[in-house]
Amino acid sequence: MNHRERVMAILNYEDYDLMPVVHFGLWNETLQKWVDDGHVSEEEASGHTGGNPPPSVMERLGFDFGWPGRGIGGNYGFIPAFEPEVVEELPDGARKVRNADGVIVLQMPGAGSIPAEIDHLLKDRKSWEEHYLPRLQSNEKRIDLQRIEEMKNESSELPLSIFCGSMIGTIRNWVGVEGLSYIYVDDEALLDEIIETHFNLIYRCVEKILATGIRFDMGSYWEDICFKNGPLVIPSVFEEKCGPRYAMLSSLLKEHGTNFSFLDCDGMIDSLIPTWIANGVNIMFPIEVGTWHASIKPWRETYGREMRGVGGMDKKVFAKDYKAVEQEVERLKPLVELGGFIPCPDHRIAPDAKWENIQYYCELMHRTF
Numbered sequence: 001m002n003h004r005e006r007v008m009a010i011l012n013y014e015d016y017d018l019m020p021v022v023h024f025g026l027w028n029e030t031l032q033k034w035v036d037d038g039h040v041s042e043e044e045a046s047g048h049t050g051g052n053p054p055p056s057v058m059e060r061l062g063f064d065f066g067w068p069g070r071g072i073g074g075n076y077g078f079i080p081a082f083e084p085e086v087v088e089e090l091p092d093g094a095r096k097v098r099n100a101d102g103v104i105v106l107q108m109p110g111a112g113s114i115p116a117e118i119d120h121l122l123k124d125r126k127s128w129e130e131h132y133l134p135r136l137q138s139n140e141k142r143i144d145l146q147r148i149e150e151m152k153n154e155s156s157e158l159p160l161s162i163f164c165g166s167m168i169g170t171i172r173n174w175v176g177v178e179g180l181s182y183i184y185v186d187d188e189a190l191l192d193e194i195i196e197t198h199f200n201l202i203y204r205c206v207e208k209i210l211a212t213g214i215r216f217d218m219g220s221y222w223e224d225i226c227f228k229n230g231p232l233v234i235p236s237v238f239e240e241k242c243g244p245r246y247a248m249l250s251s252l253l254k255e256h257g258t259n260f261s262f263l264d265c266d267g268m269i270d271s272l273i274p275t276w277i278a279n280g281v282n283i284m285f286p287i288e289v290g291t292w293h294a295s296i297k298p299w300r301e302t303y304g305r306e307m308r309g310v311g312g313m314d315k316k317v318f319a320k321d322y323k324a325v326e327q328e329v330e331r332l333k334p335l336v337e338l339g340g341f342i343p344c345p346d347h348r349i350a351p352d353a354k355w356e357n358i359q360y361y362c363e364l365m366h367r368t369f
Helices: 003-011 026-037 057-060 125-136 147-152 169-186 189-209 235-255 271-278 295-305 315-319 321-338 355-368
Strands: 071-075 085-089 095-098 104-106 116-120 160-163 217-222 260-264 284-287 308-313 341-345
Touching: 003 341, 057 355, 071 147, 071 189, 104 169, 116 169, 125 189, 160 189, 169 189, 189 235, 217 235, 235 260, 235 271, 260 271, 260 308, 271 295, 295 308, 308 321, 315 321, 315 355, 321 341, 321 355
Parallel strands: 071 160, 160 217, 217 260, 260 284, 284 308, 308 341
Antiparallel strands: 085 095, 095 104, 104 116
């Protein structure tokens, strides 16, 4: 079996010969640390980021591939994008910058984490119609038909997914958490228009890609609409505004033979899972262990075998020792035995990870599964 066949067998609760050992990339600082430590050469790292690490590096660590393997989708963003500009230089070296989403963020010198949001251009109908709506129109630049044709003819042992965008997480990026809450209360019709405009753009692109005849193993979505205590949107609102749109895309995918979709959402996602499962999204990712001990086990008990998962491996053990790695792999055993589950570090591997611990994890995973 190749890795594509193994992944599909696992998701279908069928027999397979071995469990692929997969990753989800690194922090950029992790890759640079490995360069500084001599594990990775400057030449090898050149042109790569943590989200797209050098394949040779991950192979030396022992990973089989990066989840989800191969993927393509349309450009569902702004055309043209907002031109990034410095709004204000501060005495301590920090800068207020308007980013490609039209959001003013605070960039701190030397900081690698997500910058704080200071202000948002999208506040009301006037700013929506003037700055955003014109940038969300269909055009030929949104789909790379040449690349799609190349992928149709590629012989690959990795699963292939089609990116189906975001129903509300991207919009949250444009308006902020507070802005999303206020728009829902102050002008629900505007929120509905924003969601519908963005969804229609996504749907049309997905429809055109599928019409080329390329066959996908999975659909994929991104939301990141939760944090450590729960969702950043009221679950009933999420169900009302997003559920029917997930259902429409799931139906479209199934018409073209794609029965699986995975959802990339960080944080405590439990109260949003009913909407996803009911509307055809049947693989949760990355199942962050975090401070709330996320696991596929209680979800499987609630939703049955329709619930699959990728992730759920506590990457914090990479900063500890071999014993911690062994205990984590032992913890994963009964979860793998449930079926429909592929362990993966529960997000980008952090700079405190020890190279030798990751190697040991990959070796142990290959031996165990």
